[in-house]
Amino acid sequence: MAPAWICDPDVNDVKPTLTMVPQTSVFIGDSVTLICEVHQSTGWEFIFITPKNTQSTETTGTKTIRSLQVSDGGEYWCRARRRENPQVYTQYSEPITVTVQDITPTLTVQPRTPVFTGDTVTLICEIHQSTGWEFIFITPSNTEFNETTGTKTIRSVQVSDGGEYTCRARRKENPQDYTQNSELIILTVQERPTPQVSVWPDYLLFRGETVNLRCVINEGGVSSWQYSWYKDDSIIQQNKHHYYTIRSVTESDAGKYTCKGTETRGSRYSHISNAVTLTVSDKPQTVLSVSPQQWLTEGDSVTLMCEVINSSTGWTFSWFTVQSLYSVNKDYYQLMSNSSGGSKGIYTVSSVTVKHTGVYMCRAERGDPVYHTEYSNTQTLWITGVSPSVSLIIRPNRSQHFSSESLSLSCEDHSNSTGWTVRRYTDKLKPCSSSDWRSTGTTSTCTIRSLSTSDTGVYWCQSESGEKLHPVNISVHNADVILDSPVHPVTEGDPLTLRCLYRDKNPSNMRAEFYKDGSVVQNQTTGDMMIIPTVSKSHEGFYYCKHPERGESPKSWISVRAAGSSSRGLNLGLCLGLSSGVVFLIFFLVLLWCYKKQKFSQSPSAVSQQQNISQTSDQKQTEDGYNHLHTGDAHIYNSITNKDTSAVTQAGPSDAVYSQVNVKKKKLKSKGL
Numbered sequence: 001m002a003p004a005w006i007c008d009p010d011v012n013d014v015k016p017t018l019t020m021v022p023q024t025s026v027f028i029g030d031s032v033t034l035i036c037e038v039h040q041s042t043g044w045e046f047i048f049i050t051p052k053n054t055q056s057t058e059t060t061g062t063k064t065i066r067s068l069q070v071s072d073g074g075e076y077w078c079r080a081r082r083r084e085n086p087q088v089y090t091q092y093s094e095p096i097t098v099t100v101q102d103i104t105p106t107l108t109v110q111p112r113t114p115v116f117t118g119d120t121v122t123l124i125c126e127i128h129q130s131t132g133w134e135f136i137f138i139t140p141s142n143t144e145f146n147e148t149t150g151t152k153t154i155r156s157v158q159v160s161d162g163g164e165y166t167c168r169a170r171r172k173e174n175p176q177d178y179t180q181n182s183e184l185i186i187l188t189v190q191e192r193p194t195p196q197v198s199v200w201p202d203y204l205l206f207r208g209e210t211v212n213l214r215c216v217i218n219e220g221g222v223s224s225w226q227y228s229w230y231k232d233d234s235i236i237q238q239n240k241h242h243y244y245t246i247r248s249v250t251e252s253d254a255g256k257y258t259c260k261g262t263e264t265r266g267s268r269y270s271h272i273s274n275a276v277t278l279t280v281s282d283k284p285q286t287v288l289s290v291s292p293q294q295w296l297t298e299g300d301s302v303t304l305m306c307e308v309i310n311s312s313t314g315w316t317f318s319w320f321t322v323q324s325l326y327s328v329n330k331d332y333y334q335l336m337s338n339s340s341g342g343s344k345g346i347y348t349v350s351s352v353t354v355k356h357t358g359v360y361m362c363r364a365e366r367g368d369p370v371y372h373t374e375y376s377n378t379q380t381l382w383i384t385g386v387s388p389s390v391s392l393i394i395r396p397n398r399s400q401h402f403s404s405e406s407l408s409l410s411c412e413d414h415s416n417s418t419g420w421t422v423r424r425y426t427d428k429l430k431p432c433s434s435s436d437w438r439s440t441g442t443t444s445t446c447t448i449r450s451l452s453t454s455d456t457g458v459y460w461c462q463s464e465s466g467e468k469l470h471p472v473n474i475s476v477h478n479a480d481v482i483l484d485s486p487v488h489p490v491t492e493g494d495p496l497t498l499r500c501l502y503r504d505k506n507p508s509n510m511r512a513e514f515y516k517d518g519s520v521v522q523n524q525t526t527g528d529m530m531i532i533p534t535v536s537k538s539h540e541g542f543y544y545c546k547h548p549e550r551g552e553s554p555k556s557w558i559s560v561r562a563a564g565s566s567s568r569g570l571n572l573g574l575c576l577g578l579s580s581g582v583v584f585l586i587f588f589l590v591l592l593w594c595y596k597k598q599k600f601s602q603s604p605s606a607v608s609q610q611q612n613i614s615q616t617s618d619q620k621q622t623e624d625g626y627n628h629l630h631t632g633d634a635h636i637y638n639s640i641t642n643k644d645t646s647a648v649t650q651a652g653p654s655d656a657v658y659s660q661v662n663v664k665k666k667k668l669k670s671k672g673l
Contacts, residue, residue: 014038016046018078018093025099027130031066032098036078038090044080049092051075065098067177073100103127105135107182111267114188114221115157119268123152123169124632133169137162138181140164160187193218195259195273199408201367203314205249205280209371213244215259217270224264230272231255240264246278254280285309287374288362292540293557295382295471296352306362306376308343315364319344322359322378357383389414390463391421392470399556400475400482403451407474410445411461421462422446425457451476480504480550485543489559496535500528500545500553509549514669517541535560 009639021033036046036058048056048063051074057459061080065072075095082088110122123617125147137145137152140163145152147230154161171177180525195217205211215227229237229244232255237244246253261270291303306317319336336347345364349356359380362374387556393410401407411420448455451475459469472487484499500512514522514530516539522530528547532539540560546552 003318009309012091014040014080014090016078016080016090016093018076020076020096020098023100026068027101027103028069028179029103029171030100030175031064032068034063034065034076034078034096034098035597036061036063036080036093039081044081044090045083045086046078046080047089049077049079051098062158067174068098071101073098103169103179104177105167105169105182107165107185109165109185113186114190116190116192116270117158118156118192119156121154121163121187123154123162123167125150125152127169127179132172133179134172134175135167135169137165137167157187157189159191162187188221188496190221190535192269192271194271195261197257197259197273197276199257199276199278201314204311205278206284206311206371206373207250207280207282208248209367210245210247210369211249211253211278213246213257213259213276215242215244215261215273216321217242217261222261222263222266222268224263225261228260228262229259230258233258233556249278249280251280251282253276281310284311284364284365284373286362286373286376288360288379290379290381291634292559294380298353298383300352301348301350302352302356302381303349304347304360304362304379306347306364308364308373314366315345316366317347318363318365319345319347320361320363320375322361331617341522344371345384349421352381352383354383356381362484383625390420390469392459392472394459394472394474394487396484397487398484399473399487400477400485400554402450402482402501403476403478405454406447406449407451407455408447409444409459411469413542420444420461420469423462423468424459453478458568475554476614477554479553481545481547481553483543483545483553483556485556485558489561490535490539491561492563494535496532496539498530498532498543498545500547501527502547502550504550509547511548513546515544515546515552522594537562566598 017037017039019035019037021035026032033418034048038044038049038061046058046061046063048057048058051072064620075097077095078093079433080090106126106128108124108126110124115121120232123137127150133150135147135150137147138410139145147243164186166181166184168181169179195215198214199215200212200217201209213229214249215229217225225242226240227242228235242259243451244257244259245505256275258275259273263269286306287309289305291305293302296302304319306319308315321334323338345362347362357377361378362376365371391412391414393412395408395410409422411422413420424446446459454476457473458471459474461469463469470488474487478501482501484501490496500514500515510528512528513520528545530545537560540558542555543558544553544555617632
C-alpha cells in the first residue's frame with residue numbers, strides 16, 4: 001500500500017480549521033482550548049502560533065491555555081505538517097481572536113446610604129459574566145469576610161460600621177485566582193433622628209381655642225418625610241404635613257401627642273418623638289377687682305385689675321362700662337380701651353372725676369383666631385364731690401365695735417341749714433328708729449343703745465332732697481378683740497394711733513401684735529397700742545391686731561389723704577323707680593339721673609382729669625390687700641337686683657362703701673372713652 005500522503009491531494013492546498021472552546025470572551029484566570037483540525041487525512045502534527053509569534057507543536061491538534069491573563073489575548077493561527085515528512089506544511093488556518101477581559105466586581109449597598117443606626121444593610125458584590133466565584137468583602141478596618149452568595153448583611157448597623165467598603169472574587173476551582181477589587185463604596189451611618197414636637201400656643205388651653213402641633217425632624221439626608229401623628233399611642237393622622245391643628249378644642253382632645261417620620265420614597269424612619277401633653281379646661285373665669293376701694297373722691301387714683309383665674313400669660317384685655325338708656329332692656333357694653341398682654345391686666349385712672357362713676361367690667365382675649373373669655377363680674381365706682389358743710393360725727397370714733405355696746409352717729413351742719421339725718425343700710429335701706437332719734441337745731445343724732453351684728457352696715461348723712469354725704473363702714477362683732485382705728489381718712493403728716501380693744505376691759509396680758517397687709521409691723525412686749533407719729537401714703541392698707549390669748553381682731557382699711565385736702569363726702573341723690581307695682585332698682589341708671597338733677601358741673605380741667613387714664617401691664621398689687629378686698633371681715637358685700645326695694649350701698653374700708661350692681665348683658669358697642 002502506498003503511503004497515505006501519496007494519495008493526498010497537494011498538501012499546499014490543505015487549510016486547517018482553528019476553533020476555540022469556549023467560543024465567548026474569557027476572563028482573567030479562565031482556561032481556553034484551541035482546536036486545529038485537518039479533515040482530509042490523518043498523520044498530522046499541529047503547530048499553534050500565538051499573538052507574540054511564538055509557536056508550539058501539539059500532536060493531538062488541541063492546545064489548552066490555562067489561567068489566562070490579559071496579555072494572552074490576541075489572534076491565534078495554526079497549521080499542520082506531516083509526521084513522516086515534517087517539511088511538508090499545510091496552509092495557515094484563518095486566525096481566531098482570544099479576548100481576555102479584566103474582571104472587576106460591582107459593589108452596591110441596599111438601602112442607599114446614608115442609613116440610620118439600627119437599620120439592616122446589605123452589601124452586594126456581583127460578577128455578571130460568569131459563575132463559579134466566591135466573594136471577599138473588605139471592611140473599613142481591612143477585615144475580610146468570605147461569602148459564597150455575593151451578599152453580606154449587617155444587621156442593626158451602628159455609626160462605627162460606617163466607612164469605605166470594597167469586594168473582590170476568586171475562582172472556586174482555583175482559590176488563588178482573584179479578580180480586581182471593586183470600586184470603593186462609602187457607607188454612611190447616622191444616628192436615627194428623634195423628632196421634636198412643639199405646641200403653640202404653649203399655655204393652658206380652654207375649650208374652644210385653637211392649638212397647633214409641629215413635628216420637626218433633622219433631615220438626616222431624607223428629602224421628604226411622611227408624618228404620622230399619635231394621640232395616646234393611637235395613630236390619628238398620616239400625611240406629608242409636619243403640623244397638626246385642632247380647631248375649637250374640647251376636653252376630649254386632652255392627652256399625650258407624639259409624631260414619627262417615614263421616608264416618602266424609601267425605608268428609613270425616625271424614632272417616636274417626645275410627648276407633649278395637652279390639657280383642656282372649661283371656659284376661663286375672668287375676675288375684675290378694684291384697688292384701693294370703690295368709693296372715691298375727686299382727684300383720687302383707682303386701679304381696675306382684670307385677671308384670668310388659673311391661666312397663664314398670652315392674654316390681652318378689654319375694658320367696658322355698662323350703660324343704660326333708662327330701660328333695663330337696653331343695657332349694653334361700651335368699649336373703653338384695650339390693654340397690653342400679661343396674665344393680669346391693669347387699668348389705672350390717675351385722677352378720678354365724678355363722671356368716672358359707673359359700672360365696669362373686663363374681658364380677655366388671645367390666639368389666632370381670637371378667643372374671647374366670658375365677661376367678668378361687674379365693679380361699680382362711685383366718685384364723690386367736695387362738700388365740707390356737713391360732718392358725720394361717730395361716738396366712739398372707730399369703725400369696729402363690740403356687740404351690746406352703744407353707738408352714736410350725728411350729722412352736724414356747719415352752715416346752719418336743717419334737714420340732715422343719719423341713714424344707714426344693713427339688710428335694707430332705713431333711718432334710725434324713732435326711739436333712737438333726736439334732733440337739736442342743726443344736729444341730728446342716731447343712737448343705738450345695744451349694738452348687734454345686724455347693725456353692721458353703711459351709715460351716712462342725707463338731706464331732705466336726697467343728697468348723701470360721708471358714707472362710713474361700721475362693723476359689729478361678737479369677738480373678744482377688735483381694732484380701734486379711725487373711721488375717716490387720716491391726713492398725711494398727722495399721727496395715727498391704733499389700739500387693740502378687748503371685751504374684757506382688763507385682761508391679764510395686755511401685749512398685742514399689729515399687722516399691716518398680713519405682715520407684722522409692731523410686736524408689743526407690753527401694751528396694746530401702736531402709734532405712727534407721721535402718716536404717709538405708704539401707711540395705707542389693711543390693719544388688724546392679735547392678742548396671744550384672745551385671738552386677732554377683724555381687719556380694717558386705713559385710708560390716707562393728701563395734706564391740705566378738704567373734707568370730702570358723697571354728694572349723690574338717690575332715686576327710686578316703680579313700674580306696674582313692682583319695685584325695680586337700677587342703681588347706676590338712677591345715679592346718672594340724679595347727678596344731672598343735682599346739677600353737677602365739670603370744669604375743663606376736670607374733663608382733662610377724666611381723660612388722664614394710664615394703662616400699665618402687670619403691676620404688683622399687695623396680695624393680702626387684694627384678697628381682703630373681697631373677703632375682709634370689715635366689709636359688707638351685697639348684690640342689688642331687681643328684687644331690691646331701694647338704692648343700696650355696701651360697706652367698704654373705713655371711709656369707703658362698696659356695692660355691686662347686677663346688670664343684664666345685651667349687646668356690645670365699641671366706643672372710645
